[in-house]
Amino acid sequence: VADPKVLRERLTGHGDAVWAVAFHSSDNRLVFASADGTIKLWEPGNFGEPLLRTFSPPSHDAVLTSVDFSSTEPQHLLAAYTGQKAMIIDIETGAVVLNFDFGEGSQLHCAVAHVEGISSLAIDSNGLYLLSGSHDGSLRLWNMEKRVCLKEIPAHRKKHDSAVNTVAMHSSRPLIGSRGADALAKV
Numbered sequence: 507v508a509d510p511k512v513l514r515e516r517l518t519g520h521g522d523a524v525w526a527v528a529f530h531s532s533d534n535r536l537v538f539a540s541a542d543g544t545i546k547l548w549e550p551g552n553f554g555e556p557l558l559r560t561f562s563p564p565s566h567d568a569v570l571t572s573v574d575f576s577s578t579e580p581q582h583l584l585a586a587y588t589g590q591k592a593m594i595i596d597i598e599t600g601a602v603v604l605n606f607d608f609g610e611g612s613q614l615h616c617a618v619a620h621v622e623g624i625s626s627l628a629i630d631s632n633g634l635y636l637l638s639g640s641h642d643g644s645l646r647l648w649n650m651e652k653r654v655c656l657k658e659i660p661a662h663r664k665k666h667d668s669a670v671n672t673v674a675m676h677s678s679r680p681l682i683g684s685r686g687a688d689a690l691a692k693v
Contacts (some may be wrong), residue, residue, distance in 0.1 A: 519546055525540060526626075544560050544563065545583065572584060591605070593606060620642050635648065635650060639673040643660060645658070646658050661686065667688040670684055
C-alpha cells in the first residue's frame with residue numbers, strides 16, 4: 507500500500523503486469539514495458555495527460571521483456587523481446603530505427619550465477635560491474651574483468667515463483683536498485 511503523503515501520482519493504463527520501468531532524468535519521462543505487449547511513455551507531473559504515447563508490439567511471436575532509453579540518443583528507446591530480438595524505436599514517430607537479431611554470436615564466458623533463473627541484468631556506465639537479479643530473491647554484483655561475484659545481497663521474498671523483477675545501477679553514484687514480486691522497491 508502506497509503512503510498517500512508520498513504518492514504524488516498514479517499512472518494507469520496497462521492491461522497486465524509491468525515488467526520494466528526506465529526513467530530519463532533530463533526530460534522527466536518514464537517508459538514502461540508491460541506483459542500486455544505495449545510500451546507506454548509517460549511524463550509524470552503533466553496532470554492534463556501524463557500518457558504521451560503507446561507503442562504496440564511489432565509482431566505477435568515475440569514477447570516484450572525490457573525497455574530503456576538510449577544513453578546516446580534521447581529520442582530513442584531500446585526494447586528487448588524473447589527470441590533474442592531487440593529494436594531501437596523513435597519516440598516521436600514510433601518507427602523502428604534499427605532491428606537487432608542476436609541469433610548469431612559467440613559466448614565469451616559462462617558461470618553459475620544463481621540458484622534460480624536470472625530475471626534482470628544491469629551494467630554500470632563504465633562497463634566494470636554487472637548486477638544480476640534472480641527469482642531466488644538475491645542480487646549479485648560481479649566484477650566483469652575478473653568474472654567473479656563480489657557480493658551477494660538477499661533482496662526480495664519469493665511470490666508466485668518470482669522474486670527480483672528488475673535491477674538498475676546509478677550512472678554516476680555507487681547506488682543500485684531493485685524491484686521485486688514482494689511489492690518492494692529497494693535502493
